[in-house]
Amino acid sequence: MRHGRRRFLIGALVPALVLHVVFVLSPYAQAFWVSLTDWTGVAGEARFVGADNYVRLGGDSLFLDAVRNNALLLLVVPLVTIALGLFLASMLRTSSSRLGQGYRIVYFFPQLLSLVVVAVLWSFVYNPNTGLLNSGLRAAGLGGLAQSWLAEPAFALPAVMAVLIWSSVGFYVVLFSAAIEGIPRDLFEAALLDGAGKWATFSRVTLPLVRESVQVAFVYLGIAALDAFAVVQVMTVGPGGPDGATEVIGLSLYRTAFTYGKFGYASAMGVALFFATLTLAVLALRSGRKERLELA
């Protein structure tokens, strides 16, 4: 019975849709509305203030620090992670299969840890007096290079970047390895016969054929770089310091909402971040749109 089928379909769809609307779409929509008010987060009412919150964003030096830091993260983290991921993945292709498999598992380990755990572990590593990094430097006779990594404005953000890259590179090694394995073996053999070296093989054969994976990786990593909240919140001085050196938009937003009780203003930050992320995703996917390569 067609009628029954339709009823069944609606019956199956509606609960999921309702949940999605109530818990996903409606909060999104509300954030847009709240960002135009002075809601405090505890009051039952909110006053409409128009674009005030957005105007304020432009003059908030800590927020601008956050934007600058997120922009730096966005420049560095995806590039380095993808470069490392591709390098390791193509190395794994050429290494013996058992060893490669073992490495792939080891690289994936950080992915199994919660980001908070990663951040706590790395804050031990960075401890200026007893941390692994400084102790290692001192043991190697490089004590002069030892730093108060998280307390020096010049090193704090790079230290955070290193953690973000370390924690995500393993996942992309596995992703790229899978993509590389999808490339027919005879292409590599042909390249080898034509006398292509390792670099030529990588840049002329491997890279063009894993383009799509790289593009997706850019989007994911870009979004992760625009976030970075957990690592910064757990690890850095302040957090977000020293003196704003590691402030990120997510942290500003969190503090504005939950410490300062300015949910309206915090929502404006959230909306700004939403558009930044959306723009990034669209740009990354559009820019690389090319005709799909057909493999044999």
Add this chain to the structure above:
Amino acid sequence: MNPESQLRPYPTRRTVLKTAAVLSVPALGGCVTSGSSSDKVAESGADKTTENPLGVKADAPLEVVVFKGGYGDDYAVQAEATYKQKYPQAEIDHKGLQKVGEAMQPRFVAGNPPDVVDNTGAGRLDIATLVGASQVTDLSGLLDAPSLDQPGRKVRDTLLPGVVDDGTFAGRTVALNFTYTVWGLWYSKSLFAERGWTYPKTWDEMVALCGEIKKTGVAPWTYQGKYPEYINDPLLSMAAKTGGADLVKAVDNLQPGAWKQDGLVQAATAFAELAGQNFLMSGSEALSHTEAQAAWCQKKAAFIPCGSWLESEQKGVAPAGFDMVLGAVPARSGSDKLPVTAVQAASSESFLVPAKAKNPAGGQEYLRMLFSKASATAFAKANNTLPAVAGATDGLTLTSGLGSVRDAVTAAGSDTFTYRFRTWYAPLAKAVDDATGELVNKRISPADWSARIQKAADALAKDSSVTKFTR
């Protein structure tokens, strides 16, 4: 059968969207700010009598939400038992939570908060915001009610100095803090006795002693660098002693030029000197409070700034015989307005009665029982912490740390002070923390320090969206 359904056997994109739109209307209606209609039923309560000074309705249920952190919540449960004894018909709903703010926020918004909230712990609700949103009850009735177990005294008169002020916003006392915290410099009495060091009374003595300590290979100071507010406290204390209550008031009232007062610049210079002479343990700037305090307990540093909670926090870390004691921050000049015994003291564990509580009289009565001397003494015994009720620790044998805290309070007498800007203006507190962190890392000068905080204070003073308070 409906012919249309035969033509379109499957829901099209359009019908799905339509359904979603229809569904979303009531969903959006249940939105964050919809609890605005304050349908509070004014609880008339019972008549006020000497036995029942707050007019509690004997059978009204009572809901108490308590932060269950380092102090647990047994003390709150005890006070509930007292309540139940007096009002056997009252149904008591107790909740001991870790994330009070998260749990209570939606209830404040929806207008059905509990009758008592202990707004404490990480993620607590910003009290200034609650006040601004008229979400809290004026507790003056409770303060003027007779104390439960100290005949002839009002609740107001049984509290330590500053407790009532700490809960007062724009002239209304809306929160009562249960514990009393004193800030100062901590040292190990046994270590000092062993090395023949004497706790300094003036800053010059401090600098001389630090030089001496440094020669022995011990770092004179360490601090919880990951959270710069810790090193702020002795700096601001020193300034308050130099400039007296006027200096503190000028800062809290956001007066123009307040952060450029001589007392503050002098204190900042003193701390810049501390850093300049390398009296701070190297690496302190990146240590968390646990790491710095552990290093101090291992006698790697002689002094550490902290509040009076330090002793209970270091339980199990401090070695036996460490005998930690709290000292008052040394005086910067010979002409300080406050005596050297003056201490920065404030109360915390903030109990409040929400404005939209169903049983506000019961909530206040509950606080009267919680703030009785017997209840406070039991709390002090169980938690090694000074409660906000005066004399609660009389006759108790105290540990080294808590004993020194009580002595400091006694020595200070009425010369306790506290800055209110931290609770009034959280963004200013952040600006001060950041600046002080930079100052003690030698990245900015004392003049820059006061200039940049002044700038933040001026911006705040001009910001019409922030509720202002004065004292």
